[in-house]
Amino acid sequence: MATMSLTIAVDLGGTHIRVASYNSESITPVAHFRTRTNAREPGVFDRLVQAIENVWDAKATSIGVASPGPLDPYTGTILATPNIPEWQNFPLASKLSEHFGVPVHIDNDANMAGFGEWTFGAGKGHHNLVYLTISTGVGGGVICNDTLLQGFHGLGAELGHMIVDPNGPPCGCGKNGHVEAFSSGTAIARYANEQIQTGQKTSLPSQGQLTAKQLADAALQGDTLAISAFSRAGHYLGIAVANYLAIFDPSIVIFGGGVSQVGDLLFKPFEESLREHTFHPHYLDDLVIAKAALGDDVGLLGALAWARYKRTRAE
Amino acid sequence: MATMSLTIAVDLGGTHIRVASYNSESITPVAHFRTRTNAREPGVFDRLVQAIENVWDAKATSIGVASPGPLDPYTGTILATPNIPEWQNFPLASKLSEHFGVPVHIDNDANMAGFGEWTFGAGKGHHNLVYLTISTGVGGGVICNDTLLQGFHGLGAELGHMIVDPNGPPCGCGKNGHVEAFSSGTAIARYANEQIQTGQKTSLPSQGQLTAKQLADAALQGDTLAISAFSRAGHYLGIAVANYLAIFDPSIVIFGGGVSQVGDLLFKPFEESLREHTFHPHYLDDLVIAKAALGDDVGLLGALAWARYKRTRAE
Numbered sequence: 001m002a003t004m005s006l007t008i009a010v011d012l013g014g015t016h017i018r019v020a021s022y023n024s025e026s027i028t029p030v031a032h033f034r035t036r037t038n039a040r041e042p043g044v045f046d047r048l049v050q051a052i053e054n055v056w057d058a059k060a061t062s063i064g065v066a067s068p069g070p071l072d073p074y075t076g077t078i079l080a081t082p083n084i085p086e087w088q089n090f091p092l093a094s095k096l097s098e099h100f101g102v103p104v105h106i107d108n109d110a111n112m113a114g115f116g117e118w119t120f121g122a123g124k125g126h127h128n129l130v131y132l133t134i135s136t137g138v139g140g141g142v143i144c145n146d147t148l149l150q151g152f153h154g155l156g157a158e159l160g161h162m163i164v165d166p167n168g169p170p171c172g173c174g175k176n177g178h179v180e181a182f183s184s185g186t187a188i189a190r191y192a193n194e195q196i197q198t199g200q201k202t203s204l205p206s207q208g209q210l211t212a213k214q215l216a217d218a219a220l221q222g223d224t225l226a227i228s229a230f231s232r233a234g235h236y237l238g239i240a241v242a243n244y245l246a247i248f249d250p251s252i253v254i255f256g257g258g259v260s261q262v263g264d265l266l267f268k269p270f271e272e273s274l275r276e277h278t279f280h281p282h283y284l285d286d287l288v289i290a291k292a293a294l295g296d297d298v299g300l301l302g303a304l305a306w307a308r309y310k311r312t313r314a315e
Numbered sequence: 316m317a318t319m320s321l322t323i324a325v326d327l328g329g330t331h332i333r334v335a336s337y338n339s340e341s342i343t344p345v346a347h348f349r350t351r352t353n354a355r356e357p358g359v360f361d362r363l364v365q366a367i368e369n370v371w372d373a374k375a376t377s378i379g380v381a382s383p384g385p386l387d388p389y390t391g392t393i394l395a396t397p398n399i400p401e402w403q404n405f406p407l408a409s410k411l412s413e414h415f416g417v418p419v420h421i422d423n424d425a426n427m428a429g430f431g432e433w434t435f436g437a438g439k440g441h442h443n444l445v446y447l448t449i450s451t452g453v454g455g456g457v458i459c460n461d462t463l464l465q466g467f468h469g470l471g472a473e474l475g476h477m478i479v480d481p482n483g484p485p486c487g488c489g490k491n492g493h494v495e496a497f498s499s500g501t502a503i504a505r506y507a508n509e510q511i512q513t514g515q516k517t518s519l520p521s522q523g524q525l526t527a528k529q530l531a532d533a534a535l536q537g538d539t540l541a542i543s544a545f546s547r548a549g550h551y552l553g554i555a556v557a558n559y560l561a562i563f564d565p566s567i568v569i570f571g572g573g574v575s576q577v578g579d580l581l582f583k584p585f586e587e588s589l590r591e592h593t594f595h596p597h598y599l600d601d602l603v604i605a606k607a608a609l610g611d612d613v614g615l616l617g618a619l620a621w622a623r624y625k626r627t628r629a630e
Contacts, residue, residue, distance in 0.1 A: 144462070152442070155598060157562065159561075161594040162562060165480055166592075243558075287467075
């Protein structure tokens with residue numbers, strides 16, 4: 001008879017902390033709780049502990065956490081994260097483990113999302129998988145030979161920070177020409193803003209910060225400038241994915257994140273660029289390009305999958 | 316008592332076929348044989364069979380082959396290889412296996428070299444390794460979580476064909492802006508030739524094909540043009556390796572291949588560029604940058620290591 005055990009999953013986001021508890025085998029939560037992170041205010045750790053206590057159960061045997069990075073998954077330390085200024089070299093896993101008395105397994109949100117899609121979502125059954133989340137930034141998670149790519153310092157699979165043009169625009173991280181600097185929601189909006197400033201004709205407002213949503217709406221109404229902003233993002237995304245194919249030769253590339261919801265606006269130019277830039281057509285044979293399947297639960301389910309995986313390996 | 320078993324290793328190069336036999340545990344060959352490939356003349360397969368027969372022993376239990384690619388390591392088929400025009404979708408592994416009656420394991424030369432360096436050479440004990448060979452082309456081999464990165468079609472780790480500048484020069488493969496098109500021996504010589512044609516002052520001959528050796532000699536004599544050709548190659552190599560760090564976060568990067576022998580001419584500008592372009596300084600903490608340790612035997616020893624590894628996994 002299998003031992004009944006309960007796993008706690010945590011999705012620590014910039015806006016919300018979500019926690020849920022799951023019985024073994026199930027991906028339907030026994031209990032679920034959500035609260036605001038208030039990431040820039042003191043006390044994030046206390047809010048996190050309280051959130052977990054809301055779903056805590058004496059049968060819980062481990063906690064999985066999807067957290068913003070950069071972090072060290074081997075020690076469970078958050079190195080620094082722009083969203084939560086009070087956490088600098090913050091030993092999140094050991095503090096949670098001390099409080100709850102169970103092992104705590106953490107990794108960054110994109111790695112956990114990739115691992116979640118591989119375990120429960122669009123990537124089930126694949127052995128080599130590339131997951132890309134396109135939202136304010138571009139994040140990556142990679143499965144290589146049926147294992148999560150973490151790397152020596154736990155900083156692997158930072159796919160958004162691959163240089164695709166050394167003369168490209170600055171990235172949020174301060175370096176230049178990363179795919180995130182071309183294809184993230186932030187980059188698309190910035191490019192559109194710059195084009196407006198050069199006097200290009202558009203239905204978009206010339207004042208204030210544009211959002212990816214506004215741009216998508218304008219593009220769907222036929223606004224040429226908005227269309228070209230997505231087209232450029234898709235073009236560079238195609239270059240980046242051509243590189244990931246040559247590097248990883250995955251059987252599936254999965255797209256998650258808000259910006260990936262815009263559909264053809266981004267993905268038509270992406271696919272054209274991918275075909276143009278892929279080093280050898282054989283990479284595209286039977287390659288699956290898929291949308292993420294787990295929606296907003298991807299962080300929770302990734303953390304759940306990871307905690308279960310680590311427990312199995314520890315046994 | 317361990318069963319005595321003998322492994323045959325084959326390094327199938329554009330110029331030479333090398334074969335050797337090894338007793339279990341040892342990396343000193345029992346027998347070694349070398350012959351010319353005459354790759355463009357018919358009969359390569361027959362020459363290969365004869366070469367193996369020269370070192371064959373009834374105790375042999377498997378054959379490992381390092382071959383030029385692209386190839387499918389799962390079926391053992393050479394898809395096409397520019398050096399050996401008669402091999403198109405050539406089922407090398409099954410033909411050898413049929414002839415010799417033992418399992419045959421093949422992969423491309425760069426993957427086998429990386430695997431060899433990991434098993435016996437500069438990369439021993441590392442769990443995440445990037446191997447780069449810089450010669451007429453740029454090839455890659457990657458160990459990720461203690462396994463060889465091969466990918467879905469067996470075309471993974473084609474690190475030389477990563478786009479580092481979409482507006483860059485053409486690569487030997489026909490696409491543009493790959494790191495191979497900037498940093499291979501061929502690319503360095505072509506760039507120098509182009510600069511000579513623009514009338515730049517140099518001690519180099521203005522007629523005929525330059526070799527990397529000529530360029531290195533001229534650079535060591537202080538020739539500005541030759542120095543700048545290596546400097547440019549090192550600069551783009553630094554961009555490429557910065558990308559591999561963000562992608563794989565290895566604990567070691569190993570350089571092999573003839574061009575990597577030039578030393579500081581290439582590696583000073585490389586290191587400067589790597590520091591400039593690495594996304595986060597933490598990737599460089601305790602990162603080892605090493606020269607390949609196995610020299611000319613890297614193909615044989617990689618094929619040996621791979622055949623032994625596959626046998627262990629099959630048992």
